[in-house]
Amino acid sequence: MGRPGAEDALAGAALGWTPQSAPARPGPPTGSPRPAAGGGRHARRKTPESAAGSSSGRFLLRAAVVTAALTAVGAVLGLVRDQILARYFGAGAETDAFLVAWTVPEFASTLLIEDAMALILVPAFSRALARRPVSLFGDPVRALVRATLPRLVLAVAAVSALLVALAPLLVAALAPGLPDPRLAVDCTRLTATCVLSFALAGYCSAALRAHGSFLPPAAIYVAYNVGIIGTILVLREPFGVRAAAAGVAVGGVLMVLVQAPSLVRELRSRPVPKEEPKPVPAGDGRLLVLGMIAPVIVFALTRQSQILIERFLASPLPAGAISHLNYAQKVAQMPMILSLMLCTVSFPVVARALAAGDAEAARRRVERDLLLAAVVVLIGASTVVAAAPQMVELLFQRGAFDASDTAATAAVMRVYALGLLGQTMVGALVRCYFSAARPLWYPAAAMATGLLATGLAGAVCAALWGAVGIAGANALGITVTAVMLLLGAHRQSVPIDVRRLGEGLLRLTTAGAWATGAGWLCSVAIGPPVVAVAVAALVVVGVFLLFVACAAKAPEIPPLPRSACRRTPHARRRAASTAAEAPSVGGDVPLDRGQPR
Incomplete structure (x- = not known):
């Protein structure tokens, strides 16, 4: 059975078309002549539904591009922030103390912005928006805000105050081996104030994404890093590394x-x-019951606990180990962040499709997003492994950050990159479990299993290989979680084809391995770091796409250039002048608008 073009799949998934809502008309048998252009009752007629599907697909594509662009800007500013930290404070005990305090915003961003808050509130707002046109009880969206926002503010404000008060105990628990815990306590008290602001930022992000507004949520890390950078530059002289904590x-x-x-x-x-509006019937309010939100919160907390294990295991190691882990992780995770942008944009689409009972549309959307995310993250991971020393030298080796720090960070970064595909799959697959109205405990159990693997392997590997062993344990644990989520996904609300998806991921991983080798050979042969990184990246992209498209004959890549070609002005004019249409070739996307091949 043929595969649909990328444009058809995107439009069909965005609108949630199913065989019941948009039946595909049978086409002529193979080898039969096509009707002449402009003639016959089989001539193509552009329906309002197909026009709406095309418009929705273009909107999702534009939203993904804008989100990825702003995320890239935020990531670049994050690198600038890390460069400033490395330049002024190096990779010693002072930076280690700040990075222990940095655990609070890392934890808070995952729980309150990226995972738990979004996984709970995006489906809630999506269902409220779906009921809005037919609601007889006032505006469900405003009712949801009135029911959730005040309670959220009170709860997180209390947590923030508690963290400020218990900062000494928190530092002692996170990093018992620090030589100067007082500095870490001061930084922790400053960063603890972000719990309230992060909660409000995450609430706004979830609500705006559900409304189809992606620009402001995508800009939050640009604003965040600008605040940190500016505060460091202004206050570093009198306050030292505490200025970075104030910047948070x-x-x-x-x-x-x-x-x-x-x-x-x-x-x-x-x-x-x-x-006066009548009270809104209990519906989305049930999401606030502890039994409903607990699976999401436990999953997010367990996922972020990997960092706690890393910091705990690294604290007895020589000074700088925590810093090397931090810098390596920040650079290595950039491909994962970019790869998840399409999943972030399409999450409200999946939630609305499930709210409407259209699991097939959600499945098509999720499967395509998973494969495209894997393409992006594997290309990025291959580049990181191939040119890690040159990247670290280019980004950080200046001031107090010397060549020994570069070598240590690059070694850790290469091992971290082995777990990037697992990180991406966890971030994307968990949406299959939490898009529906009833979150499940299976993702939390899978994450706990991976965390246990990380802890056990880390305890052994840290003693043998130091920070590199900790990074390897991280990659092992997250891969275990990703495999468990993939194997259990077909039983959930989005019944993805696990076998087909697994075969596609295996082909892509093989392509990534070949691309890594080619990129590494180029990076070793070229001297200047900036040239080595650029050439390695180009070679990795070329070899990856060539292997997937030609050698492995994987179906994940060919629809992309065809879709791009159909967007050119010449292709649009040609399509507009052609009234006849071939039958649809994609049985899994029953659209009434097939494209001739």
Whole structure:
């Protein structure tokens, strides 16, 4: 059976078309002549549904591109932030103390922005928006905000105050081997204030994404890193590394400010009913019951606990080990962050499809997103492994960050990159479990299993190989979790084809291995770091796509250039002048708008 083009799959998944809602008309048998252009009752007629599907697909593509672009800007600013830290504070005990305090914003961002908050609130707002046109009880969206936002603010404000008060105990638990815990305590008290601002930022992000507004949420890390960088440059002389901790607090406030005006406009977009609205029936409010949100929170906490294990295992190691792990992780995770942008944009689409009972549309959307995310992350991981020393030298080797720090960080970064595909699959697959109204405990159990593997392997490997062994344990644990989530996904609300997806991922991984070898040979043969990184990246991309498209004959890549060609002006004019149409070739995307091949 043939595969649909990328444009058809994107449009069909975005609109949630199914055989019941948009039956595919049978085409002529193989070898039969096509009707003449412009003639016959089989001539193509552009329906409103197909036009809407094309428009929706283009919107998702534009949203993904804008989100990826702003995320890339935020990631670059994050690298600039890390460069400033490395330049002024190096990779010694002072930076280690700050990075222990950095655990608080890392934990808070995962729990309150990236994972738990989004996985709970995006489906809730999506269902409220789906009920909005037919609601007889007032505006479900505003009712959801009234029911959730005040309680959230009170809860996270109390947690923030508790962290400030218990900072000494927290530092002692996170890193018992620090030589100067007082500095870490001061930094932790400053970073603890971000819990409230991150919660508000995550709430705004989830609500805006459900409304189809992706620009402000994508800009939050730009604002965040600008706040940290500016604060370090202004306050580093009198306060030292504490200025970086204060920058976390400033950046958190900026994250809220870049989103709040857009959310207020969205909430005011529907006129307030003249009469007093009746109470909204219990529906989304059930999401706030502990039994409903607990699986998501436990999953997010368990996932982020990998960093706690790393910091705990690295604290007895020689000074700088925590810093080497941190710098390596920040660079190595950039491909994963970019690869998940399409999943972030399409998450509300999947949630709405499931709210409408259209599991088939959600399946098509999720399967394509998983493969495209794997393509991006494997290309990035191959480049990282191939040119890690040159990347670290180019980014960090200046000031207090010397050649020995470069070598140690590059070794850790290469091992971290082995787990990037697992990190991406976990981030993408978990949406299959949490898109529906009833989150499940299986993802949390899978994450706990992976965390146990990380801890056991890390305890052994840290004694043998130091920070490199800790990075290897991280890669092992997250891969175990990814495999468990993949094997269990077909039983969930989005019944993906696990066998077909697994075969595609295996082909892509093989291509990544070949591309890594080719890129490494080029990076070794070229001297200047900037040239070596650029050439290695180009070679990796070329070899990867060539292997997948030609040698492995994987179906994940060919639809992409065909889709790009169909977007050119010449192709659009040709399509507009051709009224006849061949039958649809994609049985898994029953669209009434097939394209001639």
